[in-house]
Amino acid sequence: MFKIGDFSRIARVSCRLLRYYDERGLLKPAIVDRESGYRFYGAAQLPQLNRILVLKELGLTLDQIGRAISKTVSADELRAMLLIRRSDVEQALAAEAERLRLIETRISQIESTGQLSADDVLIRSEPARSVLTARQTVRSFAEARGAIQQLIASVPRQTPQHALGPVIAIAHSTEFEPDSIDLEFGFALNDGLARTGLSVGGIDLTVHELPIVKHMAVCVRIGLPEHAHVVTAKIGQFVEDNGYVLAGPSREVFLHAPQPDRMDIAVIEMQYPVESVR
Amino acid sequence: MFKIGDFSRIARVSCRLLRYYDERGLLKPAIVDRESGYRFYGAAQLPQLNRILVLKELGLTLDQIGRAISKTVSADELRAMLLIRRSDVEQALAAEAERLRLIETRISQIESTGQLSADDVLIRSEPARSVLTARQTVRSFAEARGAIQQLIASVPRQTPQHALGPVIAIAHSTEFEPDSIDLEFGFALNDGLARTGLSVGGIDLTVHELPIVKHMAVCVRIGLPEHAHVVTAKIGQFVEDNGYVLAGPSREVFLHAPQPDRMDIAVIEMQYPVESVR
DNA sequence: TTGCTCCTCACGTCACGTGAGGTGGC
DNA sequence: TTGCTCCTCACGTCACGTGAGGTGGC
Numbered sequence: 192m193f194k195i196g197d198f199s200r201i202a203r204v205s206c207r208l209l210r211y212y213d214e215r216g217l218l219k220p221a222i223v224d225r226e227s228g229y230r231f232y233g234a235a236q237l238p239q240l241n242r243i244l245v246l247k248e249l250g251l252t253l254d255q256i257g258r259a260i261s262k263t264v265s266a267d268e269l270r271a272m273l274l275i276r277r278s279d280v281e282q283a284l285a286a287e288a289e290r291l292r293l294i295e296t297r298i299s300q301i302e303s304t305g306q307l308s309a310d311d312v313l314i315r316s317e318p319a320r321s322v323l324t325a326r327q328t329v330r331s332f333a334e335a336r337g338a339i340q341q342l343i344a345s346v347p348r349q350t351p352q353h354a355l356g357p358v359i360a361i362a363h364s365t366e367f368e369p370d371s372i373d374l375e376f377g378f379a380l381n382d383g384l385a386r387t388g389l390s391v392g393g394i395d396l397t398v399h400e401l402p403i404v405k406h407m408a409v410c411v412r413i414g415l416p417e418h419a420h421v422v423t424a425k426i427g428q429f430v431e432d433n434g435y436v437l438a439g440p441s442r443e444v445f446l447h448a449p450q451p452d453r454m455d456i457a458v459i460e461m462q463y464p465v466e467s468v469r
Numbered sequence: 470m471f472k473i474g475d476f477s478r479i480a481r482v483s484c485r486l487l488r489y490y491d492e493r494g495l496l497k498p499a500i501v502d503r504e505s506g507y508r509f510y511g512a513a514q515l516p517q518l519n520r521i522l523v524l525k526e527l528g529l530t531l532d533q534i535g536r537a538i539s540k541t542v543s544a545d546e547l548r549a550m551l552l553i554r555r556s557d558v559e560q561a562l563a564a565e566a567e568r569l570r571l572i573e574t575r576i577s578q579i580e581s582t583g584q585l586s587a588d589d590v591l592i593r594s595e596p597a598r599s600v601l602t603a604r605q606t607v608r609s610f611a612e613a614r615g616a617i618q619q620l621i622a623s624v625p626r627q628t629p630q631h632a633l634g635p636v637i638a639i640a641h642s643t644e645f646e647p648d649s650i651d652l653e654f655g656f657a658l659n660d661g662l663a664r665t666g667l668s669v670g671g672i673d674l675t676v677h678e679l680p681i682v683k684h685m686a687v688c689v690r691i692g693l694p695e696h697a698h699v700v701t702a703k704i705g706q707f708v709e710d711n712g713y714v715l716a717g718p719s720r721e722v723f724l725h726a727p728q729p730d731r732m733d734i735a736v737i738e739m740q741y742p743v744e745s746v747r
Numbered sequence: 748t749t750g751c752t753c754c755t756c757a758c759g760t761c762a763c764g765t766g767a768g769g770t771g772g773c
Numbered sequence: 774t775t776g777c778t779c780c781t782c783a784c785g786t787c788a789c790g791t792g793a794g795g796t797g798g799c
Contacts (some may be wrong), residue, residue: 196649201738203593214591222480234689234724234725235691236691237689237691237724237736238589238688238691238737239589240687241589241590241591241687241689242588242589244591245589245590245591247570247573247590248568248591249568249572249575250568250572254635264582266579266584266585267577269585270576270580273575273576273579274576276572277576279573279575280568280569280572281569282564283565284565284566284569287558287561287562287565287581289560290527290528290558291525291555291562293526293527293550294527294528294554294555294558295555297527297551298548298551298552301544301547301548301551302548304546306544307544307547310520310523310524311516311519311520311523312519313515313519313522313523334485345592373528378741400666406608410516410517410519411512411516411519413513413515413516415511429742446479446512446515447512457744458512458515459672460479460515467532
């Protein structure tokens with residue numbers, strides 16, 4: 192019989208841990224003195240404790256350990272628990288490795304440029320989303336802006352206000368041709384709007400669903416359109432530095448509806464689908 | 470200006486997170502209404518928030534992020550923070566990889582044997598420790614047991630009780646020769662005992678320090694000495710399964726002082742120094 | 748009597764998630 | 774008036790570490 196202090200020294204764990212495991216029902220002392228509350232541990236408790244510590248090293252929670260050491264658990268159940276744990280650890284491992292890559296990229300950025308650039312570009316996943324859009328080939332951005340202004344002026348009058356989300360523009364051109372831009376533009380929709388389309392001023396809008404994008408590099412730009420290429424460059428740099436490649440049409444989401452007279456307060460999120468090339 | 474709900478939708482974070490970052494001083498709303506307490510965020514807050522989210526993805530704590538985005542931090546300080554973070558992540562990565570190996574070993578153990586064997590063998594690091602021991606070559610384990618019994622009977626009378634720790638035996642023989650066992654045995658010492666040695670019944674005991682052992686495979690055995698080879702086999706299996714090799718003299722620590730008439734309640738921790746072979 | 752060991756609360760950790768209960772504007 | 778959004782507490786998370794305050798045995 193060991194008192195808790197001796198037992199903790201032998202097992203090299205804290206008394207607190209032993210009391211906690213007692214409380215959790217993981218490892219009960221062989222004897223607890225009725226009146227003093229003193230815990231006494233027998234020699235047989237030691238391999239039991241070691242078993243718990245081993246399972247803890249595998250990363251199981253105390254709840255899982257409790258199940259794993261209960262008499263009723265079968266080898267198969269234990270195996271199933273470990274299989275789950277394995278895939279969790281594999282995921283965690285991949286996440287840590289990715290994190291390490293990100294950190295190293297940032298470090299070398301600082302070392303080469305003297306500061307942390309592109310520190311507001313981030314990758315996130317975009318859910319699928321319904322949009323009400325038209326797709327046209329326009330000859331200039333000015334023409335595109337005009338068409339978008341027209342939509343903003345007309346569509347809200349013909350569509351329930353609460354259903355309309357932010358204005359969105361999608362660049363489908365795979366190569367840059369200054370006088371032939373394949374552009375989709377319109378409104379994101381907040382919920383499953385029943386109507387399937389509408390037409391304003393010769394522009395036909397249809398409802399369809401934008402696919403989910405698992406890895407979207409996003410960066411917000413604020414102010415005049417001239418600022419766009421700065422942000423584009425930032426995203427480009429980020430994408431290159433972090434071993435991604437562009438993978439699909441980019442989007443611009445107008446978080447503030449664009450007002451022609453106040454383009455300096457435009458808030459636009461630029462979104463570029465990317466894929467990791469390892 | 471966005472109300473917190475709009476801003477949270479745009480930034481794809483929870484309102485709670487925004488309020489929490491406000492409370493922590495990481496991201497203050499542009500305006501807080503005096504009487505209602507309503508928070509209003511400006512467009513400029515969005516890249517600020519993204520910057521915070523990026524740093525969070527790198528694994529910095531909110532405290533560190535607070536320092537990193539403060540105006541007073543230099544690129545060098547930021548770099549230093551990231552270098553520390555990198556080495557932490559590298560460590561975490563190695564630990565996760567090790568964990569994965571352990572889990573896979575356990576899984577294949579279950580699959581081949583139908584149960585989790587050697588589940589009470591664990592690896593831990595042993596600190597350096599003073600001992601009061603003799604080293605002799607003995608011709609049999611029986612002879613060794615006799616000598617140890619003699620020490621147990623004599624030494625405590627000549628040494629302050631509180632200084633004596635458990636009885637310990639160390640096997641220095643590198644190869645197994647049944648009639649020539651190079652054995653060190655005596656007492657672990659609880660603190661820096663001043664005396665440098667003593668002699669009892671023709672056995673000379675000296676004080677010296679056992680080196681630290683970074684990776685010690687330990688397993689407790691309870692009961693008669695005949696049980697020892699079972700535990701030895703268990704540790705051997707464990708060591709092999711987990712890609713370790715033996716690396717130094719093994720130790721036996723008698724957690725209960727051995728009593729000749731009650732060897733069935735002996736509690737002995739068997740300790741084998743090991744090294745990872747990757 | 749003085750240490751030493753044991754006991755039982757109970758707070759703190761880290762970054763929020765999740766109600767509870769109440770208020771203001773359309 | 775009814776929803777909707779906003780607010781401020783305050784608890785819970787996970788596995789203990791770390792006192793605080795008190796008691797029993799040598």
